[in-house]
Amino acid sequence: MSETFLRLTNPGSAALADLPVLSFSEFSSQALRVIRERGGRVSAFFAVPQGAQFRLILVLALDQEGKLLLSATDTGSEYPSLTPDCPQFHWFERELFEQHGIRPQGHPWLKPIRFNQSQNIPGVTDYFTMSGDAVHEVAVGPVHAGVIEPGHFRFQCLGEDVFSLEISLGYQHRGIEKRLIGGPDKKSIHLLETAAGDSSCSYAGAYCQIIEQLSPGCRVSDRNQALRVVAWELERIANHTGDLGALAGDVAFRPTMAYCGRLRGDFLNMTAALCGNRFGRGLIVPGGFGYEVDQTLCNKLLPWIEKTAYELNNAADLLFNAPTVLDRFENTGTVSAETAREIGLVGVAARASGLQQDVRFCHPYGFYNQLPFPLASNNSGDVLGRAQVKMGELIFSMITVAHLLEDLPLRGKTPTKYRLSGNRIAVSLVEAWRGELCHVALTDASGKFSSYKVVDPSFHNWFGLAMALRGEQISHFPVCNKSFNLSYCGHDL
Amino acid sequence: MWSVIKARLKQGFRTGTFPHTRPVLPDRFQGLPCLDNTRCRTDCRVCIEACPTNAIGREKDGIVLDSGKCLFCGKCVPLCPEGVIRFSREHDLAAFSRQELLRKDSSASHELQPRAEIRKLCGKSLKIRQVSAGGCGACELDFNVLNTLAWDMARLHIQVVASPRHADCLLVTGPVSKNMLLALQKTYAAVPEPCFVIACGACAISGGIHAESPEVCGGLEGILPVDLYVPGCPPHPATLLEAMIRFMGLKLR
Numbered sequence A: 001m002s003e004t005f006l007r008l009t010n011p012g013s014a015a016l017a018d019l020p021v022l023s024f025s026e027f028s029s030q031a032l033r034v035i036r037e038r039g040g041r042v043s044a045f046f047a048v049p050q051g052a053q054f055r056l057i058l059v060l061a062l063d064q065e066g067k068l069l070l071s072a073t074d075t076g077s078e079y080p081s082l083t084p085d086c087p088q089f090h091w092f093e094r095e096l097f098e099q100h101g102i103r104p105q106g107h108p109w110l111k112p113i114r115f116n117q118s119q120n121i122p123g124v125t126d127y128f129t130m131s132g133d134a135v136h137e138v139a140v141g142p143v144h145a146g147v148i149e150p151g152h153f154r155f156q157c158l159g160e161d162v163f164s165l166e167i168s169l170g171y172q173h174r175g176i177e178k179r180l181i182g183g184p185d186k187k188s189i190h191l192l193e194t195a196a197g198d199s200s201c202s203y204a205g206a207y208c209q210i211i212e213q214l215s216p217g218c219r220v221s222d223r224n225q226a227l228r229v230v231a232w233e234l235e236r237i238a239n240h241t242g243d244l245g246a247l248a249g250d251v252a253f254r255p256t257m258a259y260c261g262r263l264r265g266d267f268l269n270m271t272a273a274l275c276g277n278r279f280g281r282g283l284i285v286p287g288g289f290g291y292e293v294d295q296t297l298c299n300k301l302l303p304w305i306e307k308t309a310y311e312l313n314n315a316a317d318l319l320f321n322a323p324t325v326l327d328r329f330e331n332t333g334t335v336s337a338e339t340a341r342e343i344g345l346v347g348v349a350a351r352a353s354g355l356q357q358d359v360r361f362c363h364p365y366g367f368y369n370q371l372p373f374p375l376a377s378n379n380s381g382d383v384l385g386r387a388q389v390k391m392g393e394l395i396f397s398m399i400t401v402a403h404l405l406e407d408l409p410l411r412g413k414t415p416t417k418y419r420l421s422g423n424r425i426a427v428s429l430v431e432a433w434r435g436e437l438c439h440v441a442l443t444d445a446s447g448k449f450s451s452y453k454v455v456d457p458s459f460h461n462w463f464g465l466a467m468a469l470r471g472e473q474i475s476h477f478p479v480c481n482k483s484f485n486l487s488y489c490g491h492d493l
Numbered sequence B: 001m002w003s004v005i006k007a008r009l010k011q012g013f014r015t016g017t018f019p020h021t022r023p024v025l026p027d028r029f030q031g032l033p034c035l036d037n038t039r040c041r042t043d044c045r046v047c048i049e050a051c052p053t054n055a056i057g058r059e060k061d062g063i064v065l066d067s068g069k070c071l072f073c074g075k076c077v078p079l080c081p082e083g084v085i086r087f088s089r090e091h092d093l094a095a096f097s098r099q100e101l102l103r104k105d106s107s108a109s110h111e112l113q114p115r116a117e118i119r120k121l122c123g124k125s126l127k128i129r130q131v132s133a134g135g136c137g138a139c140e141l142d143f144n145v146l147n148t149l150a151w152d153m154a155r156l157h158i159q160v161v162a163s164p165r166h167a168d169c170l171l172v173t174g175p176v177s178k179n180m181l182l183a184l185q186k187t188y189a190a191v192p193e194p195c196f197v198i199a200c201g202a203c204a205i206s207g208g209i210h211a212e213s214p215e216v217c218g219g220l221e222g223i224l225p226v227d228l229y230v231p232g233c234p235p236h237p238a239t240l241l242e243a244m245i246r247f248m249g250l251k252l253r
Helices: A024-038 A087-100 A176-180 A188-193 A197-214 A222-250 A254-275 A295-320 A323-329 A337-343 A347-352 A366-370 A383-406 A457-469 A474-484 A488-492 B002-011 B046-050 B116-122 B138-147 B178-190 B202-206 B237-248
Strands: A006-008 A012-015 A040-050 A053-062 A067-075 A078-080 A103-105 A135-140 A152-158 A161-168 A424-431 A436-443 A449-455 B033-035 B056-059 B062-066 B085-087 B126-132 B158-160 B169-173 B196-200 B228-230
Touching (some): A024 A040, A024 A078, A040 A424, A040 A449, A087 A103, A087 A337, A087 A457, A161 A474, A188 A197, A197 B138, A222 A254, A222 A474, A254 B138, A347 A383, A347 A457, B116 B237, B126 B138, B126 B178, B138 B169, B138 B237, B169 B178, B169 B202, B228 B237
Parallel strands (some): B126 B158, B126 B169, B169 B196
Antiparallel strands (some): A135 A152, A424 A436, B056 B062
16 A cells, blocks of 8 residues: 655654645555554654644654654544554543543543643643452642642552553643743744753754754854754763662652752762853753854863762762662563553663663764764663663763764854745754653644654653553652653643 | 762762852853943934833833833844944843833942841741743743742742742742733742742833733733742843842842
């Protein structure tokens, strides 16, 4: 059978007229076949209102081929759910139902994910329940004991064991996607930088790639592309370092917790040395890089990175060689490769379950095209696996940053003016430190955003955390949660 | 065991000297906004139009910059033809009232005068419950940083507590999303009276970049009485720690 898809590479754009609009049966059968037979992964699935109807747009990522396949179909207020055939659609279809009232008929567990419609009270919904002896329910949140964002967790326990965990989010919803429509304007990049504050550089990067794809003649110089990689990798290093420390803290291994807490700050301060802000706000701008990086700054950063890398290795060695730690990490919160593939996990969690999936590797963008790139992966799928993947990435990221700063490509121009062309669709994937971040933008005839879709890596992975907890003890929740360390605000937007 | 001791020697003692000395800030740090309104041209609106959060407004004798709305992005600085706006390297930005956050000149920020009732109620310690109400995570992370050994706020008797029942004050981040409003109010009600409230970051003070979103309440104004405003997006850890110490009336340097 022939395939009707719009084929793009990352990042890419095309005229909206080139996006094939299929009948629903053709749309679903082709999509499901690509997912089953060619390892396709749902990167984005969303609706664009068209009068009384809706256009459903699907972005599939083919990781082995390095291609993105797009197709669309028109629907009214209901269509047959794709989730029973492909669980990857589970969360996306719940989002469609909540945002637009489109009912995917036959969806196994259709309920709100963000509770942003006025009739909904956040967290008040049907949960799985059990009854019988030794059965009890534990409800946690939205306000937690630590300094973290709000979310509600509902555990169904059988004695000590967790039978099921349901995660109910939406408390952080700020309506970012809606406010991007009609842009780009002076607020757009700031809205995205604060969509998930720990991933500001990734969000700004994905957004800038969208702008650059939609603006004819907008090319980013090699130097600026290289500096973007420095920003992205510093963000990854800081967060992974923090995660290793927090994992140590959750199993009461104080030395690594203490050292990594401080070392994370060092990496944030390196980002601050570039732009003044510890989270890299304003570092990546459309068309280039927001700040000048001269030789003096490189010379200051290089020995700093080397020293911090040495100390980090020392702190991590302690962690990975402590029997008490390994005992808690090993075989805890395991997600099998099959489950990971089925529910469409991305990023660190996917790689720890043995999936060869990393946007930098599979769909290289910007300067990653010119970098030799190993893929850190692990087959265990447990907390230890995720910690080891983070450690593997840390090492490579630190080498990359040092290598780039040692030998930055020569100066390039930063274009300041850009003009978006009309009636186009653009897709931009970035490997944020948690995993794949997908932005999709559609422009109207005048070149303004008519729709802007953001899919945070956490959107794919929250369900993975729920799966990891099945059969575990409730006391393992903190360490499982930290090994995923997902974003609440990135999910809620 | 030996490796842990060896590592301890290698890592060394790393707690910073702040607040007893001035903090080490990045060279490109954007601190307290300073204005020179004598140079401001009344016919120009460049900075007002460029500000993503409408933090800059015009008054009779020049412009006013609301540091409670400011993201400290610095976009206005190169745009001003007269060089009216400048971000200094001063990290001490906090204030007790919303009014004090309005910047019209380049005076130092208001020295927070210790409030007798706080000292009387809390003594030398402050127990904090944090609530993220739509925050992006950055304020939360930089507050968490104060717990690491680099800042170690516990040595200054400031501690995060797990339950609002044990808290002296709430530290709120985020623009107060509608979905968090009830949880925030319930947490506030659960803190024994009197409950002090710290608004941390532009979002909590004014809604920040999300102020106009229909999904948020636009900050704490009209929701909880705020006792301490800490501007920034997010506030630098030194800004926040200094604010809390001054709020408690402890001696600094």
